[in-house]
Amino acid sequence: MSDDCIFCSIVDGDIPSYTVYEDDEVMAFLDANPLARGHTLVIPKAHHERVNDLPADRSTALFDAVHDLTGRVEAAADAAATTIAVNNGTAAGQEVPHVHVHIVPRSEADGGRPIHALIEDRPDVDDDELDDVAAAIRGD
Ligand code: AMP
Ligand code: ZN
Numbered sequence: 001m002s003d004d005c006i007f008c009s010i011v012d013g014d015i016p017s018y019t020v021y022e023d024d025e026v027m028a029f030l031d032a033n034p035l036a037r038g039h040t041l042v043i044p045k046a047h048h049e050r051v052n053d054l055p056a057d058r059s060t061a062l063f064d065a066v067h068d069l070t071g072r073v074e075a076a077a078d079a080a081a082t083t084i085a086v087n088n089g090t091a092a093g094q095e096v097p098h099v100h101v102h103i104v105p106r107s108e109a110d111g112g113r114p115i116h117a118l119i120e121d122r123p124d125v126d127d128d129e130l131d132d133v134a135a136a137i138r139g140d
Contacts, residue, residue, distance in 0.1 A: 002047040007098035011045045021069055025061035028069055035104050035112070038077030042066050042101040049097045050088050066101050079105030085115070 001008050009015040010029060017029035020040060031039040042065050044058045054062065070082055083104045087094040106112060125133075 002098070005047055005098050006096055007041075007043050007100065008047050011043070020072075021065060023061075023065070025058060026065040028065060031102070035102075036077065036079070036106065036110060038073050038079065038105045040069060040073050040103040042069060042103065044099055048099050050094075051086055051099055052088070054099060062099070062101065066103065070103055073103045073105060077105035079107055081106040083112070083115070 001012070006015060010017045011027055019027065019029045021028040021042075025045055026042065027045055028040055028042040031041050042062060044054060044062050046058060048054050048058070051059065066084060070084065073079070074082055083102070083106050085102045085104070086100070087102075088099075090097075104112075
């Protein structure tokens with residue numbers, strides 16, 4: 001629990017929300033400024049800022065809930081698809097510093113763009129650089 005966190009206040013019932021799912025570890029509610037009808041946020045009840053701050057069991061609970069809710073959000077919004085996304089850190093545009101997974105209903109006609117539209121100025125990487133970064137991620 002963090003004293004000045006909006007999402008902790010929602011978990012505690014101090015700020016109202018349109019809750020769509022709740023269990024011991026996880027809560028999901030409608031986004032207050034939705035990108036589409038049915039835009040849902042899924043959060044761990046415990047305060048952690050980023051996905052990589054979550055203990056493994058909470059991460060599992062969070063993403064299990066995302067898995068369970070995605071089809072329900074699509075059905076309720078009569079959506080053909082969803083974009084599932086996390087702004088993971090302020091440099092990535094995260095505004096509320098409590099992990100949350102966006103489930104955004106999508107349709108061919110919504111005028112939205114794919115994840116690949118996030119960054120227009122893309123790096124031009126060669127095979128050596130791909131080798132290097134793959135090794136760094138593996139921890140070689
Ligand atoms: P992000 O930029 O990923 O941190 O997104 C934060 C999201 O939280 C935005 O989509 C906001 O519309 C949403 N949001 C902020 N306050 C509330 C609230 N009280 N209830 C529901 N959603 C909220
Ligand atoms: Zn919080």
